[in-house]
Amino acid sequence: MTEIVGLEALAARVGPGQSLAIPVDGSGVAMAATAAILETGISDLKLICVPISGLQADLLIGAGCVASLETSAVSLGEAGGAPRFTAGVKSGAFTMRDSTCPAIYAGLLAAQKGVPFMPIAGIIGSDLLNVRPDWQVIDSPVGEARKVVVVPAISPDVALFHAPEADRAGNVRIGRHRELADLAYAAKRTLVTVERIVDRNLLESEDSAAGVLPSLYVDAIAVAERGAWPLALWDEYPADEAEIARYAAMARSEDGFRAYLSAFLTHRKQVA
Amino acid sequence: MSADRERREILIATIADLLDGIRHVAVGASSPIPAAGAMLLRARNELCGKPPVRISILGSQAHNFFTNGGIELFDCAAQGRVDAFFLGGGQIDGQGNINLVGTGDYPTSHVRWPGSFGSAYLYHLIPRVILFREEHSPRVFVPKVDFVSARAITPEVPRRGGPYALLTNMALFDFDREAGGFALRSVHPPFTPADIMENTGFAYREPEVVCETKRPDAATLALLRGRIFDELAETYPAFARTMMRAA
Numbered sequence: 274m275t276e277i278v279g280l281e282a283l284a285a286r287v288g289p290g291q292s293l294a295i296p297v298d299g300s301g302v303a304m305a306a307t308a309a310i311l312e313t314g315i316s317d318l319k320l321i322c323v324p325i326s327g328l329q330a331d332l333l334i335g336a337g338c339v340a341s342l343e344t345s346a347v348s349l350g351e352a353g354g355a356p357r358f359t360a361g362v363k364s365g366a367f368t369m370r371d372s373t374c375p376a377i378y379a380g381l382l383a384a385q386k387g388v389p390f391m392p393i394a395g396i397i398g399s400d401l402l403n404v405r406p407d408w409q410v411i412d413s414p415v416g417e418a419r420k421v422v423v424v425p426a427i428s429p430d431v432a433l434f435h436a437p438e439a440d441r442a443g444n445v446r447i448g449r450h451r452e453l454a455d456l457a458y459a460a461k462r463t464l465v466t467v468e469r470i471v472d473r474n475l476l477e478s479e480d481s482a483a484g485v486l487p488s489l490y491v492d493a494i495a496v497a498e499r500g501a502w503p504l505a506l507w508d509e510y511p512a513d514e515a516e517i518a519r520y521a522a523m524a525r526s527e528d529g530f531r532a533y534l535s536a537f538l539t540h541r542k543q544v545a
Numbered sequence: 546m547s548a549d550r551e552r553r554e555i556l557i558a559t560i561a562d563l564l565d566g567i568r569h570v571a572v573g574a575s576s577p578i579p580a581a582g583a584m585l586l587r588a589r590n591e592l593c594g595k596p597p598v599r600i601s602i603l604g605s606q607a608h609n610f611f612t613n614g615g616i617e618l619f620d621c622a623a624q625g626r627v628d629a630f631f632l633g634g635g636q637i638d639g640q641g642n643i644n645l646v647g648t649g650d651y652p653t654s655h656v657r658w659p660g661s662f663g664s665a666y667l668y669h670l671i672p673r674v675i676l677f678r679e680e681h682s683p684r685v686f687v688p689k690v691d692f693v694s695a696r697a698i699t700p701e702v703p704r705r706g707g708p709y710a711l712l713t714n715m716a717l718f719d720f721d722r723e724a725g726g727f728a729l730r731s732v733h734p735p736f737t738p739a740d741i742m743e744n745t746g747f748a749y750r751e752p753e754v755v756c757e758t759k760r761p762d763a764a765t766l767a768l769l770r771g772r773i774f775d776e777l778a779e780t781y782p783a784f785a786r787t788m789m790r791a792a
Binding site: 297299300323324325344345346347348350351354355358359362363364365369371372373374375376378382393394395396397398399400401404419420449450451452453454455507 | 574575604606611612613614615616617619623645646647651652653654655657658659660661662663664665666667668669670692693694695696698699701702703704706783
């Protein structure tokens with residue numbers, strides 16, 4: 274059964290050394306939970322961005338929580354490059370596992386289907402194949418005779434995201450953001466924060482059920498109002514562009530980043 | 546300011562021309578000029594009764610009809626349902642290879658960019674990939690990229706996708722998939738072919754007579770400054786505001 278817990282209890286379920294999968298900005302990023310995880314002083318996370326990340330990954334990297342990073346990109350979007358990611362790559366602060374967006378989805382799909390790898394179109398000729406020895410080019414064993422790339426299954430220890438609402442049974446409304454379901458299907462455990470818990474049953478009609486991730490895939494839920502801030506949550510609130518720009522400017526230096534982080538954690542505690 | 550607006554309007558109109566004939570164009574995140582070009586084509590086709598154009602703008606709610614999550618664009622491209630897309634690059638070389646990762650020795654790059662995004666895959670699968678990079682300089686257009694995020698030509702595997710053209714602040718190039726290189730098509734005013742030569746780090750073919758890139762006509766400009774910048778404001782409010790203010 275899905276447990277409904279407090280934000281700190283939810284954050285405590287992410288442990289050092291675990292692989293943690295997170296969604297792209299705007300899809301439903303659990304920023305309040307990220308603050309709570311940062312408070313635990315976690316280390317050695319294997320971060321998997323599905324398929325890219327921004328502020329969330331940059332904060333975790335800057336705080337020294339990340340041992341390895343699998344992603345297709347880290348960027349603050351309109352606010353520019355992700356400063357702590359860039360600095361961390363250059364100093365070798367973590368193991369970098371460069372990917373390409375559909376390869377991350379393909380790896381999750383393999384885990385979803387319980388198979389060790391997934392074939393995927395394209396990629397051949399890219400230097401990604403040189404820096405990802407776990408990816409291989411094989412002759413297709415069936416069908417059209419041609420070369421095809423295969424990537425290993427990605428089965429994260431924990432998936433973490435934020436959504437507008439869940440019902441009391443733990444069903445979560447994800448709208449058309451099916452990538453959140455892809456995360457949950459592949460992950461061993463899924464933690465979700467929501468703006469609110471609703472009394473109605475989200476599975477009660479075909480209309481409402483179509484945009485819902487059933488509680489079967491959800492281990493724990495915590496309420497976190499404005500839990501994606503300063504990032505956007507679809508149909509709820511836009512991104513706080515000024516705050517993200519402020520981060521982009523401050524995080525250019527290590528000291529500036531520390532100051533931002535400290536204020537960010539304090540702010541989250543005041544909201545909570 | 547007005548020169549800046551004119552430069553952007555030429556780029557947008559050129560993109561609409563490059564997209565002529567397509568049914569579905571996808572536009573990646575943070576790409577206001579390509580998005581405006583796609584919207585201009587859609588509006589123009591509508592007005593002259595040509596087949597409708599579908600536009601998928603990543604990050605937009607109004608101009609995005611996908612319902613199957615982040616994977617749908619990639620599946621759609623694999624099925625041959627996306628005709629055109631835009632890619633950029635921190636470096637682009639004369640063979641059409643692009644680098645979105647960084648310069649110097651991998652992984653502790655001298656300069657590190659965000660990463661390859663979907664390029665390694667989409668370059669193989671989308672027939673009309675328009676390389677769009679505003680900065681036209683020898684540090685961007687290099688003889689050989691330091692890291693190949695996506696390779697333009699791979700004879701070892703069948704593919705329908707690859708580079709179609711390269712558009713910069715200064716010029717428009719065609720990509721010749723047979724020859725495996727770029728050919729200068731036109732130069733945007735006020736630049737000259739000599740300026741292009743000076744600012745391009747790779748070799749390319751140059752015709753005997755180099756045309757000037759066509760300036761958008763009055764009807765196109767009216768459409769752009771009205772309907773298109775209005776439509777664009779949903780996804781790119783700041784960009785649309787700047788362009789409308791300048792107009």
